[in-house]
Amino acid sequence: MLYLNETEAILQKEAWEKVNRSLLAKMLAEYMYEDMIHPEKVNEYYVLTTQNERKYRFKAEKRYFDSYDVKEETIEVMEKNVWRPEVNAIRFLTDIQENIGMSSETAGHLIKELNHTLIADAYLLAHHVKTSDQLTELDYAELEGEMSGHPWITYNKGRIGFGFDDYLKYAPEMQRETKLFWIAVHRGLAQFQSVSELHYDKLIANELGEEMVQNFREVIQKYGKSPQEYYFMPVHEWQWLNVLVQNFPEDLANQKIIPLDEGTDHYLPQQSIRTFVNLTNRYKHHVKLPMSILNTLVYRGLPSERTVIAPQVTAFVKDIFENDSFLKEECEVVLPGEVASINVSHPHYSELKGAPYQYLEMLGTIWRESIYGYLKEGEKPITLAALHHVDPDGKPFVQSLIEKSGLNADEWIKQFFGTIMPPLLHFLYQYGTVFSPHGQNTILILKDYKPARLAVKDYVDDVNISDQPFPELAGLDENMKSVLRSEPPEGLTQFIFTGLFICHLRYMANVLVTNDLMEEKDFWSHLAEAIQAYQEKFPHLEERFKLFDFFKAELTKLCLNRNRMVDYGYGDGDDRPHASEFGKVRNALHDIRQETMTI
Structure with a gap:
């Protein structure tokens, strides 16, 4: 075809x-x-x-x-x-x-990524015609498919590995429902982990139902094997056809991996392509699967060591929440945890010193709690990425929210910063723990179109801790410390400064300014006020405010396009590429606070 x-x-x-x-x-x-x-x-x-x-x-x-x-x-x-x-x-x-x-090799590969991106942009232009007013009424899962990708990275829909047929079938903007294919993996190859209250049999019974579990057991028995020796796990159809058969033929031949059947539940892919929301039952887990395509900076696999530790990271984050009245009762922050995971390491690549990282991330599954299970009456979640979306007629999504909320832009933005900043700052200052709160990981929960609560997801890739000797981190075991990224003060600050301010808020601010909804200085002043309000509320953390300083005159400039185009290129290294550091960025929050102090 x-x-x-x-x-x-x-x-x-x-x-x-x-x-x-x-x-x-x-x-x-x-x-x-x-x-x-x-x-x-x-x-x-x-x-x-x-x-x-x-x-x-x-x-x-x-x-x-x-x-x-x-x-x-x-x-x-x-x-x-x-x-x-x-x-x-x-x-x-x-x-x-x-x-x-830029080398010719890099330029050649980048031309391919840019063409893929342009094709996707042309599809969006032709088919995504909903107005911002209409989008405000869409459900969270459907709204994700209306977004246009990373606002900063210019090759944001490169998806190297997809053919045109794959693009039409699997890209989130296609908004095509799918079922997940299940396989059985011998327990000698796989590692299953979960939070303490969730065991494997309970998880699988909930995901598949007893009838399908029994059907899968019978498939294994037909091979003369014992079902008790296997884990059931879903895989993405593309991954099965393009990666798993080709890279695990020995395990397939020896029935260490046994193909089963499609599940019955319908799912919708989200912006990351590899994360799926269950449409059959929205309260069931969201499922994150590896897809060995190169998109934005990295292959979209599941890093083995982080997949294994994901439930433990969830327990760590939830323990902070449960024992902190500010987070639990005042902020009522939502933390959809990664409560179970299965990782399968490749028998040969995993023994190869310095193997390209993508070959170590090919087979695994993470089950994340559904955001829908945390919502109160009348609440509606949206990813932060929606807040810099502009419809085909030029109307911003955030403008439609503001109009429907009954607030003016100034009031809405004040409420926005008062909602998202306190929990992020509290995790950082009080616990030396930071998320990467970019537009895809951070969920704004609305009530009557107004900012009400914050939800943060994706701990497996994006929870990081301070390298300082904080007593709050003293109880972490060495296994956790070895896997989580431990960062010096500015490095930890950067996850919020670059991940949120640079990677999301500067685009949101530009949309507001360009559409005459707000002055740029007022937008960033409200952010500065939200940070200062938090600091005034917790004066005992003053030394940490200096340590993680959002008001420095300059911070290291992290660069995403430069990483691919100049520094890293398309090499097959043994570690995922990280943002490049190049020069300094002038911090508007410093200038705004200086002006405020001199008035």
Whole structure:
């Protein structure tokens, strides 16, 4: 099947030029932020001359945190001494290759990722036509499929490993329901872990039902094997077809891994592609599965050691919550835990010193508590990513929420920061523990369209602890300490500063400013006020406020595009790539507080 109708529907000249202009504006803005390109300001334009003597010009407005809002309709290129509108993002990439010191190997792979991204953007343009007013009424699981991906990374829907058929079948923007395929894995190969109140038989009975559990046992018995010697676990169809059969043939031949059947429940993939919400029963667990595709910076597998320890991390986080009245009773923060996991290490790759990390993350499952089980009457969850979404008519999603809430923008944003910041700050300051609260991991719970509570998920990848000798961390066992990332003070601060402020809030602020909903300074002032209000409430933590300082004049600039394009490329290292450090970013919160103190 060639999907010719689908190709034609997506790839229309006018749409292709539009998504190229949008991506080009994003590339200019983010590469300027990451100090990869340095256009000159000439009158009302910024002008960039590339090493191959091509000239680009565009208009842009400066924003806080050394950022820019590039006006896509103003981007032009000089051709035959005439300025013409530029509509080719890939050509721009090849033009700046020498400017930024990008290898041809990296550029070649990146062209592929950018083309995949542009195809997905063209699909979104053609098919996602719901207004922001309509989106505010969508359920959490469906809303995720309306989002357009990482706001900072320019190759945000690269999905290397997918064919066009895979894209049409599995991408979250397709919003196609799916069933999960189940396999049986011999217990000699697999590690099962869970929180203390959940054992394996209880989990599987809840996920499959007794009838299907019995059917699966009978399949194993037909092979002359004992069901008690196996764990049942779901796998993604794409992973089975493209990775598992090819990499585990010995275990399949020896019936150490036995294919079973599809489950009966229907699921919907979320923005990460590999996390699924159960639509048949929304109170059942969300399921996270490895998919060995390269998307954004990493292969989307499940790291073995973190998969094994996930329930233990959940127990650690929940123990803090249960014993802290501020988190539990005042904030009522929601912590959907990763309560069970199965990891299967590859028998050969795991013995290979320095093996590429993606081969160590191919087979596993994590079960996470459903957000729906935590909601009160009238509450509605949305991921933070929705708050910088703009509909096809140019109306921001957050504007629709503000209008329906009955608050003005200033009141809504104050309530927003008063909701999300206190629990994040409390975990950091009081317990030396931080989440990575970017737009996908952080869930805002609304009540009557107003910010009401915060939920934070994804502990397996994104819970990190301080390297300082805090008594609150003294009880952690060495196994936990060896797996969780232990960071010095600025490193830990960066998870909130970069993960939330830079990776999410600067885009949200830009949407508000561009649509005349709020002054930029007012937005960031409300954030500064929320941090200060927390600090005034807990003066006994003053030394830690200095240690994890959100008001420093500058912080290390972490770069995501630079990591792929210049520093890491497409190498097959034994560890996942992390954000690159390059230069400093001027901290608007410092400037705002300085102004406040001098008034």
